[in-house]
Amino acid sequence: xxxxxxxxxxxxxxxxxxxxxxxxxxxxxxxxxxxxxxxxxxxxxxxxxxxxxxxxxxxxxxxxxxxxxxxxxxxxxxxxxxxxxxxxxxxxxxxxxxxxxxxxxxxxxxxxxxxxxxxxxxxxxxxxxxxxxxxxxxxxxxxxxxxxxxxxxxxxxxxxxxxxxxxxxxxxxxxxxxxxxxxxx
Amino acid sequence: xxxxxxxxxxxxxxxxxxxxxxxxxxxxxxxxxxxxxxxxxxxxxxxxxxxxxxxxxxxxxxxxxxxxxxxxxxxxxxxxxxxxxxxxxxxxxxxxxxxxxxxxxxxxxxxxxxxxxxxxxxxxxxxxxxxxxxxxxxxxxxxxxxxxxxxxxxxxxxxxxxxxxxxxxxxxxxx
Numbered sequence: 001x002x003x004x005x006x007x008x009x010x011x012x013x014x015x016x017x018x019x020x021x022x023x024x025x026x027x028x029x030x031x032x033x034x035x036x037x038x039x040x041x042x043x044x045x046x047x048x049x050x051x052x053x054x055x056x057x058x059x060x061x062x063x064x065x066x067x068x069x070x071x072x073x074x075x076x077x078x079x080x081x082x083x084x085x086x087x088x089x090x091x092x093x094x095x096x097x098x099x100x101x102x103x104x105x106x107x108x109x110x111x112x113x114x115x116x117x118x119x120x121x122x123x124x125x126x127x128x129x130x131x132x133x134x135x136x137x138x139x140x141x142x143x144x145x146x147x148x149x150x151x152x153x154x155x156x157x158x159x160x161x162x163x164x165x166x167x168x169x170x171x172x173x174x175x176x177x178x179x180x181x182x183x184x185x
Numbered sequence: 186x187x188x189x190x191x192x193x194x195x196x197x198x199x200x201x202x203x204x205x206x207x208x209x210x211x212x213x214x215x216x217x218x219x220x221x222x223x224x225x226x227x228x229x230x231x232x233x234x235x236x237x238x239x240x241x242x243x244x245x246x247x248x249x250x251x252x253x254x255x256x257x258x259x260x261x262x263x264x265x266x267x268x269x270x271x272x273x274x275x276x277x278x279x280x281x282x283x284x285x286x287x288x289x290x291x292x293x294x295x296x297x298x299x300x301x302x303x304x305x306x307x308x309x310x311x312x313x314x315x316x317x318x319x320x321x322x323x324x325x326x327x328x329x330x331x332x333x334x335x336x337x338x339x340x341x342x343x344x345x346x347x348x349x350x351x352x353x354x355x356x357x358x359x360x
Contacts, residue, residue: 139237
């Protein structure tokens with residue numbers, strides 16, 4: 001992990017023309033960028049394309065990065081916006097393709113997860129998209145509440161409310177399953 | 186389960202994360218001891234936290250960085266039209282072409298012929314021009330030109346907003 005100062009030096013050198021150094025930034029942040037894209041797109045091919053597009057955009061707009069925030073926050077916001085607009089564009093026409101079984105994505109789920117996790121995953125899918133994303137980004141642990149708000153381009157108070165509302169809904173959904181478990185003990 | 190306020194929720198989450206200390210920690214412990222509802226809520230929050238945190242970081246394909254670096258020279262793709270909007274616009278254009286073509290076919294524009302006399306245009310005083318010619322005008326020709334332009338535009342729309350995204354997506358799905 002590089003420090004903010006080292007990162008700023010790296011950015012200065014990239015802006016000065018050392019384009020190949022950008023690979024270091026890509027390597028540093030690709031997993032989080034891909035994870036954010038995946039949370040929104042919900043399939044690997046689209047998430048990969050969105051994350052790549054976002055890195056290319058970030059490179060072209062690097063001059064405009066004013067360094068008041070961390071590079072990662074600025075980048076993740078680009079990933080978020082790219083993913084949202086990509087999803088909005090493809091939601092209707094290619095719905096049948098979007099629903100195709102995604103073997104790689106699915107392998108991360110079903111087999112290893114216990115019933116509660118599967119149940120939480122299903123409950124998450126029933127949440128409003130903005131609430132779900134706020135909650136998922138918050139629990140990724142990399143981001144503070146302020147950063148989640150920055151990435152999603154919303155006020156911190158809105159993010160707080162979204163996370164609380166999402167937790168509340170999940171809690172309501174889990175109430176049933178926990179009661180059932182208590183009865184079987 | 187009753188609705189729990191955001192403040193209490195935040196306190197319980199902070200308690201789970203171990204970020205409370207001193208008075209606040211004691212206060213939360215006391216409240217938990219005295220309320221079964223809060224203990225139940227804590228249990229649920231713990232379950233949510235464990236489940237969401239176990240969704241570990243995902244990793245893209247091995248050639249991700251290579252692919253990005255290989256495409257850095259490309260300008261970011263900015264598409265103003267979604268496939269849905271492209272389809273709506275394309276339908277509109279096709280309807281307009283159909284109406285235009287049927288009107289041309291019925292001969293509505295056949296009578297709209299004439300000359301546009303350029304020498305009758307009033308120019309500001311002081312500008313002297315040689316005698317300007319008259320331009321022949323044909324309503325049918327103008328409408329046909331507009332139809333031809335629309336057909337070109339329709340092909341462009343079909344390619345950029347529908348076919349290209351569709352085949353790109355299909356290619357990605359088969360990688």
